[in-house]
Amino acid sequence: MYMTCIDCAKRWDLYKVRIRCTCGGLLQIEQNWKELDADLLKRLFQARLMERMTPYASGVWRYKELIHPELPAEAIVTRYEGNTGLYEVDAAAKFAGIRRVLLKAQSENPSGSFKDNGMTAAVSHGRALGMQRFACSSTGNTSSSLAMYAAWCGEESYVFVPEEGVADGKVLQTLAYGGKLVRFPGTYDDGLRFLEEHADEFGLYVCNSVNPLRIEGQKSIVFEIAHQLQWSMPDWIVLPGGALSNASALGKGLQELRSIGLIENVPRVAIVQAEGASPFHRMVEAKEPTLTPEPHPSTRASALNIGSPPSWRKALQTLEYTNGVTVAVSDEQIFAAKELIDRSGIGCEPASAATVAGLKRLVAEQVIDKDETAVCILTGHLLKDADALTAYAGKRPEPMEHRMWERMMDMASNKRLAALRRE
Numbered sequence: 001m002y003m004t005c006i007d008c009a010k011r012w013d014l015y016k017v018r019i020r021c022t023c024g025g026l027l028q029i030e031q032n033w034k035e036l037d038a039d040l041l042k043r044l045f046q047a048r049l050m051e052r053m054t055p056y057a058s059g060v061w062r063y064k065e066l067i068h069p070e071l072p073a074e075a076i077v078t079r080y081e082g083n084t085g086l087y088e089v090d091a092a093a094k095f096a097g098i099r100r101v102l103l104k105a106q107s108e109n110p111s112g113s114f115k116d117n118g119m120t121a122a123v124s125h126g127r128a129l130g131m132q133r134f135a136c137s138s139t140g141n142t143s144s145s146l147a148m149y150a151a152w153c154g155e156e157s158y159v160f161v162p163e164e165g166v167a168d169g170k171v172l173q174t175l176a177y178g179g180k181l182v183r184f185p186g187t188y189d190d191g192l193r194f195l196e197e198h199a200d201e202f203g204l205y206v207c208n209s210v211n212p213l214r215i216e217g218q219k220s221i222v223f224e225i226a227h228q229l230q231w232s233m234p235d236w237i238v239l240p241g242g243a244l245s246n247a248s249a250l251g252k253g254l255q256e257l258r259s260i261g262l263i264e265n266v267p268r269v270a271i272v273q274a275e276g277a278s279p280f281h282r283m284v285e286a287k288e289p290t291l292t293p294e295p296h297p298s299t300r301a302s303a304l305n306i307g308s309p310p311s312w313r314k315a316l317q318t319l320e321y322t323n324g325v326t327v328a329v330s331d332e333q334i335f336a337a338k339e340l341i342d343r344s345g346i347g348c349e350p351a352s353a354a355t356v357a358g359l360k361r362l363v364a365e366q367v368i369d370k371d372e373t374a375v376c377i378l379t380g381h382l383l384k385d386a387d388a389l390t391a392y393a394g395k396r397p398e399p400m401e402h403r404m405w406e407r408m409m410d411m412a413s414n415k416r417l418a419a420l421r422r423e
């Protein structure tokens with residue numbers, strides 16, 4: 001491959017930095033098509049396209065035999081969710097004080113959060129049962145995901161979202177997909193209670209993580225991690241804990257992978273809660289037999305504003321099976337970790353950053369050894385919570401963009417002056 005000038009046809013080396021030709025013309029890329037065989041290309045492109053056009057291209061349904069073997073393939077409602085990156089990030093390892101950290105970017109899902117892994121399974125199953133009205137209570141990500149899948153399969157979604165404390169971007173995303181928004185005074189917990197009591201009366205199919213199909217779909221996150229790591233697991237998997245769906249799903253997934261014989265070593269699971277919404281951590285720490293709900297959950301990681309996690313019993317089983325731990329971190333620790341993750345080029349919403357913050361704390365407390373490897377699950381996209389980004393703005397001493405422009409203009413004109421003097 002090479003570049004040629006569209007005006008004077010001069011040829012340029014592609015591997016030298018150049019935008020325009022010396023004559024001022026724009027450059028274009030050329031390659032020698034004669035070396036390519038059209039029939040071979042057709043077959044190659046067709047194979048790639050077909051891969052993309054079946055439900056098995058989804059990072060959830062690739063593992064259908066372990067998720068919902070009985071569901072007919074034509075009943076699958078998919079947006080090719082999953083298939084998310086697993087990135088080794090040295091800066092995160094340095095930040096946490098551990099040898100190796102991999103970040104699993106569930107934020108790369110079609111609606112921008114890990115909820116899609118579970119929602120595709122719940123909506124597909126609900127539709128196969130003949131349901132046409134889908135519902136959830138949500139702090140914004142579940143609602144976005146449900147509204148997206150409902151729109152995609154032409155059904156209705158009713159989403160119950162607390163009046164306060166939910167990121168605007170998530171509400172707008174839900175509305176944009178056509179979700180019918182029900183705002184109410186109270187928390188996610190109140191909305192879920194309402195749905196569990198009244199969904200039948202309204203003919204609604206509940207797609208919160210109390211629905212076991214959500215958990216089945218979300219197991220695929222750990223299947224994909226295992227697959228990406230050639231079925232050899234890390235020492236630790238670190239998750240943020242809110243409703244505790246991921247903790248439940250990943251624990252179940254690990255147990256199944258192990259009993260089928262797809263993996264040999266079971267990683268330990270660390271569940272990280274925000275201090276202002278940490279009823280599960282408090283229960284585990286105090287060795288209480290049951291969970292005491294937090295009536296006023298409060299954290300700036302708004303996705304974690306959950307005081308009564310419905311899946312706490314399942315999450316406890318995960319801790320038992322994996323010899324796992326829990327920890328709570330402050331909002332300041334969450335935002336420090338978020339800044340690091342954002343600067344790494346991956347980015348996440350605050351709730352996801354609780355993982356790296358929790359990892360740092362667990363390494364400092366010597367619960368996790370500095371020579372171990374951890375996978376942290378980044379649950380939601382950086383743009384999900386634009387308000388959280390303003391947290392950086394306050395830290396900047398003055399807008400540096402303008403100073404930089406002025407300095408560069410200055411340097412450029414000094415150079416021009418010097419060139420004029422030489423002439």
Ligand SMILES: Cc1ncc(COP(=O)(O)O)c(C=O)c1O
Nearest residue numbers: 242243244245246303351379380
């Ligand atoms: C971005 C994000 N991270 C983490 C969580 C907490 O996950 P879980 O409910 O599975 O504990 C949620 C919602 O619950 C979320 O939206």
Ligand SMILES: N[C@@H](CCOP(=O)(O)O)C(=O)O
Nearest residue numbers: 138139140141142208209243
């Ligand atoms: N953060 C979640 C709240 C938990 O929802 P669920 O889907 O696990 O019931 C959200 O985005 O709503």
